[in-house]
Amino acid sequence: MRWTQTFIPTLKEAPADAEILSHKLLLRAGLLRKLASGVYTFLPVGLRALRKVEQIVREEMNRSGAIEVLMPALQPPEIWRQSGRYETASAVLFKVRDSANREWVLSPTAEEVITLMAASEMNSYRQMPKNFYQVSVKFRDEIRPRFGLMRAREFIMKDAYSFDVSDDAAQVSYQKMYDAYTRIFARCGLKAFPVEADTGVIGGKFSHEFMVPAETGENEVVYCEGCGYAANLEKATSGIPKTAAREIGAVMEKFATPGAITIEALTKAPYSVSANRQIKTLVYTADSKPVIFLIRGDDQLNEAKLAGIIGTPIFRAATAEEIFAALGAHPGSLGAAGVKDISIFADERLRGANDMTTGANEDGFHFRNVSIERDITVTKWWDLRTVTAGEPCAKCGKSLKMRRAIEVGHVFKLGTKYSEKMGALFLDESGARKPCVMGCYGIGVTRTLQAVIEQSNDQDGIIWPLAVAPYQVCITPLGVAPDSPVMQLAEKIYAELTERGVEVILDDRDDRPGVKFKDADLVGFPLRVAIGEKSLVKGEVEIKPRGGALFTVAAAEAVARVLALLKA
Ligand code: ATP
Numbered sequence: 001m002r003w004t005q006t007f008i009p010t011l012k013e014a015p016a017d018a019e020i021l022s023h024k025l026l027l028r029a030g031l032l033r034k035l036a037s038g039v040y041t042f043l044p045v046g047l048r049a050l051r052k053v054e055q056i057v058r059e060e061m062n063r064s065g066a067i068e069v070l071m072p073a074l075q076p077p078e079i080w081r082q083s084g085r086y087e088t089a090s091a092v093l094f095k096v097r098d099s100a101n102r103e104w105v106l107s108p109t110a111e112e113v114i115t116l117m118a119a120s121e122m123n124s125y126r127q128m129p130k131n132f133y134q135v136s137v138k139f140r141d142e143i144r145p146r147f148g149l150m151r152a153r154e155f156i157m158k159d160a161y162s163f164d165v166s167d168d169a170a171q172v173s174y175q176k177m178y179d180a181y182t183r184i185f186a187r188c189g190l191k192a193f194p195v196e197a198d199t200g201v202i203g204g205k206f207s208h209e210f211m212v213p214a215e216t217g218e219n220e221v222v223y224c225e226g227c228g229y230a231a232n233l234e235k236a237t238s239g240i241p242k243t244a245a246r247e248i249g250a251v252m253e254k255f256a257t258p259g260a261i262t263i264e265a266l267t268k269a270p271y272s273v274s275a276n277r278q279i280k281t282l283v284y285t286a287d288s289k290p291v292i293f294l295i296r297g298d299d300q301l302n303e304a305k306l307a308g309i310i311g312t313p314i315f316r317a318a319t320a321e322e323i324f325a326a327l328g329a330h331p332g333s334l335g336a337a338g339v340k341d342i343s344i345f346a347d348e349r350l351r352g353a354n355d356m357t358t359g360a361n362e363d364g365f366h367f368r369n370v371s372i373e374r375d376i377t378v379t380k381w382w383d384l385r386t387v388t389a390g391e392p393c394a395k396c397g398k399s400l401k402m403r404r405a406i407e408v409g410h411v412f413k414l415g416t417k418y419s420e421k422m423g424a425l426f427l428d429e430s431g432a433r434k435p436c437v438m439g440c441y442g443i444g445v446t447r448t449l450q451a452v453i454e455q456s457n458d459q460d461g462i463i464w465p466l467a468v469a470p471y472q473v474c475i476t477p478l479g480v481a482p483d484s485p486v487m488q489l490a491e492k493i494y495a496e497l498t499e500r501g502v503e504v505i506l507d508d509r510d511d512r513p514g515v516k517f518k519d520a521d522l523v524g525f526p527l528r529v530a531i532g533e534k535s536l537v538k539g540e541v542e543i544k545p546r547g548g549a550l551f552t553v554a555a556a557e558a559v560a561r562v563l564a565l566l567k568a
């Protein structure tokens with residue numbers, strides 16, 4: 001490709017609304033342009049890199065035995081009602097209306113469509129295992145689209161759905177995807193690592209997210225350098241000790257705490273109750289009913305852990321009015337002692353705790369000498385707290401660390417949730433009717449592309465890993481007069497490399513060398529071959545790997561050297 005024949009509108013400065021480096025580079029290198037917030041056009045060079053990522057994804061999916069399909073982006077809302085997600089996923093669903101005022105949903109993912117397909121087509125155990133995948137445009141009404149392709153309203157996702165006859169068989173399908181993902185991100189030149197992920201309402205142990213470490217990532221990952229444990233903060237647990245039980249003392253006793261409505265206030269005189277001897281009472285509303293969560297005064301509630309216990313992802317902190325109606329007091333004086341008819345979920349760390357202080361459900365009063373198991377009717381114990389860095393690893397005891405990361409992929413064992421709801425049943429060997437056991441597996445293809453840039457760049461621009469570079473080689477003749485020896489050699493090398501299947505761009509622009517070099521570095525081609533009059537007099541050309549040191553080679557050897565470098 002000749003530079004003048006493609007379209008690479010590089011920019012000196014990134015537009016002001018590009019916040020993170022990779023977003024700036026996508027725009028500055030002329031790969032991407034914004035149409036609206038979270039909605040982008042891929043320009044030719046950006047599209048080439050995107051196709052490379054897609055190709056790697058397809059190759060590894062095919063290699064794992066998955067089969068490609070293409071499902072509609074336009075979906076009837078009825079199927080979303082059938083799965084129950086019309087309500088639970090409502091916040092991200094884009095809904096449009098046709099000319100007859102009928103509603104449609106723009107696909108944010110495709111569990112419903114594929115499960116319905118399986119319901120009508122997959123009837124026998126003989127048809128399984130199967131894993132269907134697609135690479136397609138997805139739509140999500142994100143509250144806060146940002147960081148370019150990282151959190152977009154319209155983006156490209158590879159989604160796959162496996163169908164198996166049993167839990168054990170589903171585990172094999174899951175592992176195949178896990179392995180394929182490991183290969184995909186490695187081939188893209190990404191340092192991505194799997195972490196245990198939240199399983200929300202579906203529950204179970206099998207969900208992993210693939211994370212790319214980055215300061216700008218929207219996820220917090222907890223990890224252990226001792227044993228390799230790694231989990232999304234939403235899911236992470238630690239080996240932090242439970243609350244020490246004390247000699248059981250007096251019975252629970254009410255005392256006046258005028259104006260003291262925070263954990264902090266009660267730690268001060270005249271009360272002097274340390275935070276680890278207080279019970280924090282948090283009230284939420286789920287299905288229009290109050291739910292109480294209890295955690296230790298020095299801990300933080302982890303909202304991501306709540307869906308699993310209350311059985312719905314739709315909940316919110318209760319308002320002061322709702323709380324007053326339920327408990328008869330305002331936040332700051334709340335407690336669960338003596339509370340009946342409301343579900344009370346207590347954090348595991350409080351199990352066995354006594355000699356605790358908590359609100360008395362009377363404004364201005366608290367209880368002390370509270371023994372949680374004696375004085376509070378706990379509906380269920382659950383892991384509710386947020387891990388912090390430095391806590392001991394539950395597996396090996398080493399101090400846990402935390403880092404930010406970008407989620408590029410997600411593998412999830414779904415079980416029979418969708419197959420039961422949507423009738424994806426099959427006849428097993430003995431003729432019994434059973435629901436298919438499913439898994440779902442996503443890769444944010446466009447997010448992955450940007451994650452590559454976020455991870456691989458320098459002050460001059462993008463440094464493409466070879467496998468996803470839009471072009472592998474940029475030939476930069478320092479003069480472009482058609483009959484000049486410089487341009488003639490450039491044309492010759494261009495023709496020979498192209499002939500060999502190398503993807504080459506020939507910078508045939510009549511521009512100053514400085515401009516051309518800057519652009520080549522900004523766009524980030526892995527190899528640059530510069531041909532100038534001065535070196536050509538000596539029979540030499542310059543080769544510079546992006547991010548490496550420049551060296552000269554005999555003009556006649558240029559093609560062989562480039563080929564060797566690309567193979568290495
Ligand atoms: P997030 O937690 O970032 O919102 P998610 O958990 O909702 O993502 P999944 O439903 O698991 O995402 O989707 C699979 C993959 O699609 C994600 O791992 C991510 O790489 C990508 N993805 C999800 N939402 C977006 C988005 N708004 N823009 C770009 N990529 C996205």
Ligand code: MG
Pocket residue numbers: 209407410
């Ligand atoms: Mg996810």
